[in-house]
Amino acid sequence: MNDNLSNADIVKCENLVYKRSPVMTDNVMHYCPGCGHGTAHQIIAEVIEEMDIQAETIGITPVGCAVLMYNYLDIDMQEAAHGRAPALATAVKRLMPEKYVFTYQGDGDLAAIGTAETIHACNRGENIAIFFINNGIYGMTGGQMAPTTLPNMRSSTSPYGRDVEMMGNPLRITELVAQLPGTYYVTRQAVHTPTYVRKTKKAVRRAFENQKLKKGLSLVEIVSNCNSGWKMSPVQANKWMVDNMFPFYPPGDIKLEGKMLSKD
């Protein structure tokens, strides 16, 4: 902090660099310090605020760390059973096609127990947005192996590291659903630096705006850390994420306007 600024200076409007979106509630978040969920929530709230669609947005929360997301966003929300958020969102959007509908799901919810709902909502091209937080672990239940846990990565159910021979390979479900004709926009982003926060916000905004086009589903994966589950400090966790998660889950657009982007 700049030692020259007094508290009185800090609260001046012109010195404001960050504020809580009015689409966020006053409730204190239960997320661990350093977790990406809070930033991801704030981004979604800011986009809803900027598009002025608070009255037209319905969010579906998952089972996982973000199960209580409805405590933090000041919008109408439904809390789904584990993995079923895309099914709820499908019905909500079809019954109220003029509304903005999104799901917010973790890797266990979206890529393990809810794989069928994810793939079929994507394949039907439901005009919804899916925000997918991938931290390679089951956070809420105490750090078990997820479908996205990296090879040799430790978790409470892969205590000697993920042995792919025995436990199978991590699933790049984002690349998988990008192949489906029903997805219109598929991207992978992160929220650990201001640059990535800005990129993610653009992606989230695009995912909301795409709903007006009625051309299909938008999926934004956000690679995030789980410093508690990974048993690291927040700073270590972000570095580990960049060094280990990004090579396997590289950030960037995968599908734009219904077209796959070439690898090179």
Added chain:
Amino acid sequence: MTEEIIIAGFGGQGVLSMGKILAYSGIMQDQEVSWMPSYGPEMRGGTANVTVILSDGPISSPIINKFDTAIILNQQSLDKFESFVKPGGVLIYDGNGITRHPERTDISVYRVDAAEEASKMESAKIFNMIVLGGYLKVKPVVKLDNVVRGLEKSLPSRHHALIPLNEKAIKRGMEIIRQMNSI
């Protein structure tokens, strides 16, 4: 009046649709009706059958194992259902492909050679209407004009042009049915 009927034969002989037309005809004259396709243990065996009940009052059980009339269109069904006709009841069968004919003497047995007649009339599809005509000759439970109205209700309108042919088949069935025994 209550008439409890089983119609049994091979799939594709129009068993279910014949039952449906009969049920619709009953509705046209304000009767209560039920139409129950093959269900239950005694109703299995690879053949199609349907129980139709027409009644002036409410129908209790739509599932029954004794019938006023059995309309039998193949050997398996004859073997299976001959014993299910109530004493004094009626059994109508098509003789085509039948090697063991009905044997009961406490029921009235009628024969309608509808398959043969349908091929003479050069329309296999009206086979079941010839059978229906034979049945209505023996048991005039529904009036012919109500059957025609029933056909109008049960057939999609694109097939309404075929109604006169169906009517002709019903009348032909009435002519060719003959009693095989006397009780």
Added chain:
Amino acid sequence: MKELKLMKGNEAIAEAAIRAGADGYFGYPITPQSEVLEYLMAEKPHERTGMIVLQAESEIAAINMVYGGAACGRKVFTSSSSPGISLKQEGLSYIAGAELPCLVVNVVRGGPGLGTIQPAQSDYFQATKGGGHGDYRLIVLAPASVQEMADFVELGFDLAFKYRNPAMILTDGALGQMMEKVWLREHKPRMTEFPAWATTGKTPDRERNIITSLDLDSARQEEFNLKLQAKYNKMGEEEVRYEMTDCDDAEFLLVAYGTSARICQKAVQLARKKGIRAGLLRPITLFPFPKKPLKEMASRLKGILSVEMSTGQMVEDVLLAVNGQVRVEHYGRMGGIIPSPDEIADVLEHKFTGGKNYE
């Protein structure tokens, strides 16, 4: 305009739903109820009333679509048959826990497992005792005719919305597949205003709506369980429905629902011809169960025979209702076998007056 049609039970449910102003149907094919989805797809209700129909990727997805739609305050329903209804239990528990109204149709087939495609009544426990996890109940309606299949769609929706609770039509393959005369009501317009709790978008004039079954605070969760219980008790006081046939002078009472009740109507006639003063009590609501009329009749009866196409499930509720005041016996057929009226009349005669043993 009211309309008279000859329809299968499954078709009657589908047509009745369109006319009852349903907003959406989500289903997955399974015998013997696929006609519901087939009929709806052929009818294009989107053009008739704006109702949406979607074939889901699984029964699990279908019930969760129902959850999402119900959470928007819409009249939504699904249908399936026994194995598929088992898959829906998680969703039903969430819907009950989130206090949402919806309608679920179970066209029962014999089980357990893949079982048979023939009719049965072996899902009584699952339907009336909760079915999924946690303390909850469904409102369970048991039609005994194609007319009731149609009528109970609207009744089911009405009760579901009155109590904010899922309602189930518990029927079977025989009623689903058979055709009878059915009077269909004129079209009721779809809702244009939705309940205050519905997630339709948070407007500035109200607090946000949250639909959830989660409460991590034990005291509040217990309070919620008691609130649900009070709701079920109120149903018990206000919503019990049943029908009595020839009960005034009856010495022996048959208790049966759905298809079995239709067969028992005839069995009562046959028994009376044999000189046995038989009557029939047909529960129409299986939850709440008609305990009171049974309790009141029990002391003047010589015997009760519970007839079900199962190994004996409803008989437990009959036993609880009469509480030892009268002898209660069960007769059931399984695996898709439907008993005949004569068979039941014989069983009634021999169970209570000796003779041929049907055990």
